[in-house]
Amino acid sequence: MELISLTIDGITVQVPEDATVLEAAQTADIAIPTLCHFPGIESFGLCRVCVVEVEGYAKLLPACVVKVKAGMVVKTQTPQIIQARRMSVEMLIAQHPMQCLTCYRNGKCQLQDLAQHYGIQQARFTRRxxxxxxxxxxxxxxxxxxxxxxxxxxxxxxxxxxxxxxxxxxxxxxxxxxxxxxxxxxxxxxxxxxxxxxxxxxxxxxxxTRELPVVQAALQDPEKHVVAIVSPVAGVSIGEEFGLDVGMSFHQQLTSALKEIGFARVFDAGVGVDIALLEESYQLLTRVKSQKRLPMFSSSSPAWVKYIEHFYPERLSLLSTCKSPVQALAALVKTYYAQQQQIEPEQIFTVSITPCSAEKFERTRSEMIVNGCVAIDACLTTKETASLLQGMTGDLLLSIPPQPYDPPFDEASGAGMLFGAAGGMLEGVMRTFYELFTERKLKSPEFPAMRKPEGWKEIALKVGEETLNIAIVNGTGNVKALMEKLAQGQKQYHYIEIKGCPDGCARGGGQPLPCAQETIHARSRALYELDAEKSTRKAHENPCIKAIYEHFLKKPAGPESKKLLHTTFTQRERYL
CATH class of the missing domain: 3.30.70.20 (Alpha-Beta Plaits)
Structure with missing residues (x-):
């Protein structure tokens, strides 16, 4: 694409001809404040905080929407601009409640930062x-x-x-x-x-929707046996809430901190991922051999499941019947673990520590009730978990000695670490499916083509003498194009991993803010590093999983597995 030159604050900048003034300024490290701009989302210039002067125009223009032109001369810091930005911020403050002390965004709020930047200490205007x-x-x-x-x-x-x-x-x-x-x-x-x-x-x-009070009450109830199921993604992102570098693993410190505040047991949600991978692989094996109900859609993302129930209910039969990993593990907590410990399931209070806001809805689904009990009693997002720890232990997470997870759900395989990364579910399934289908060992457990996928990525994978057509879809915004392609019969797929959130669980609704793209990538990289560190890289080779099947579930896709680890789905209404 052709580059054009313009001048911003006396600096000559060269950018593509379709760039905005804001993007041009960013290439030269010239700061222009924004509120209604977010990478990857089209800007409309609503907040007017990014206004600039452009030579030849009588009025100030929003930098986030104005396209560059050759020879354009832009100023970003004149008295008129500062006055206009300050007024815009004051008007926004006038319609915004001053609840900073009780707001999660306190200290990381863009409006608060702008008020401080422009020296606004009192609101001159009030809302009516x-x-x-x-x-x-x-x-x-x-x-x-x-x-x-x-x-x-x-x-x-x-x-x-x-x-x-x-x-x-x-x-x-x-x-x-x-x-x-x-x-x-x-x-x-x-x-x-x-x-x-x-x-x-x-x-x-x-x-x-906050569930902290419910969890705090359970921790104070002597009749409750409170257990946590910790997502691998939460373990590599919770440190951000304590000011630590992005992508650092705090799983074992988190285990210690949770026990310090009253959790009786802390389990690795990666074990639930391994169980889901194994069950999903056997189900895919059956469908591929029979050539029925293909393509098989993954069912591990609760946001995606609710999306298909609303928008494409005619495709529900293609969903894998496997529960999400955390629901699968929670079902075993309320059955297998309860029997081991001789505790009534009703006494066990299961808390999911998760990056996913959609899990909060999923836990209320009637399909997730196990023997009359709710499988997960509360979901705390990564942000909520950090608030819980800060409120009860301060910065204990930073100094407490690490502890391992508790048996019988204490050791996941490397595949179990990958679930939260975009494409990670597919890679974990293929590590097991390949060996089931070919009855041969993989030379390497890694599938580089499945990593760092775009919003929609197609892969032709050689599995023995067969070629599997598989795809990775991140974010429900990419699903419509996929469904149209399927409806038109342009391509036949065998398996499709779909995550409800763009970039997978690393960008889940409960993750720490602000959410920058480099932060999301760092979280995913940390999961791949955890996978590489594991001595066991495949779900079906995990000794922990083998013990669970030997002592309780008996066999993958067997009667007990289908009863506890599989589910049904609901066609939901469209309202408009």
Whole structure:
């Protein structure tokens, strides 16, 4: 693409001809503040915080939407610009509640940073309307419209990235706000609870529905045997909440900290991944040999499962019947572990430590009840878990001696570490499926072609004498194109991994903020490093898994496995 030259604050910059002034400034390390801009989402210049002067124009222009032109002369720091930006920030503050002490975003809030940058210590303007009701109805996502600054990022994430499109601007003038159609709750529409609105919101108007009080009460109840199931992704991202480098593994320190505050046992969710990988591999083997119900869609992402139930219910028969890894492991906690410890299942309080906001919805599904008991009693996101530890132990996580996970769910394979990475589920399945199908050992457990996938990646994999057509889809916004291709019969697939969130679980709705692309990549790299460190790299070779099947489940895809580890799905309504 042709490069063009322009001048920004006296510096000559060369950028592609389709670049914006903001992007041009960033290439020269010239700082222009933004609020309604987010990488990967189209900008509309709503907040007016990024205005600049462009020679030849009488008015200030938003840098995030104005395209560069050859010879353009731009200024970013004149008195007029500073005054205009300050006024924009003051107007935003006027409609924003001052709840900083109780807000997760305190200390990492873009609006707060801008107020400090422009020396705004008091609000000159006040909002006139009464407080709007907070939408608490969804078990996964809470929406507080009072916090909203109307930047529109949540709308564009829901519409353009995820293709769910359940929220939009409503009303006009000072009554304007963001909500689902006709003022409904998020729980009443096709919200898939992926939490990407949480990830892009700069001021915490959207946040995960909090379950901290429930967990704190359980920890104080002497009748409750409280256990945690810790996701590998949470273990490599929780350190960010304590100011540590991105991608550092704190699984064993997290285990110690959770026990310090009252958890009786801490289990590795990677063991649940291994179980799901094994069950999924056997199911795929059956379908490939029979050439029925293909392609098989993965069913491990609760946001994706809810998406297909709403938007493509005619394809539900193609979903793998396996439960998500954490639900599979929780089912064993309430049965196998309860029997081992001679504890009534009702006494066990199971807490999932997860990057995923959609797990909060998934745990409420009637299909996940095991022998009359809810499998998971509470879900704490990575952010919530950090708040729990900070509130009860301060910065203990940074200094406490590490401890291993507890048996019988204490040692996952390397494949069990990969689930949270985009393409990781597929790689883990193929490590087992390949050996089941060919009855030969893999030369190497790694499949480099499945790593760092785009939003939609196709792979032709040689498995013995057969070629498997497989695909990786990240983010539900890429599903429509996939479904159209399937409907047109352009290509036959055998297996498709679909993650509800772009970039997989590393960008889950419950992950630490802010969410920069390099941060997400660092989290995924950490999972691949954990895989490489393991002595056992395949789910079916894991001694921990072998013991569970030998002593309890008997065999993969057997009667007990199907009863506890498999599920059904529900066709859901479309509301518009």
């Amino acid at each position: 309307d009464a407080s709007l009701p907070i939408d608490h109805k969804s078990p996964a996502i809470t929406h507080d419209p009072n916090m909203c600054i109307l930047c529109g990022l949540c709308i564009r994430a829901c519409r353009n990235i995820q293709a769910v499109d359940v929220i939009d601007f409503a009303y006009r003038s000072d009554k304007r706000r963001i909500e689902p159609a006709f003022g409904q709750s998020l729980s009443d529409v096709e919200c898939i609870t992926c939490g990407q609105c949480i990830q892009v919101c700069p001021v915490n108007s959207f946040y995960e």
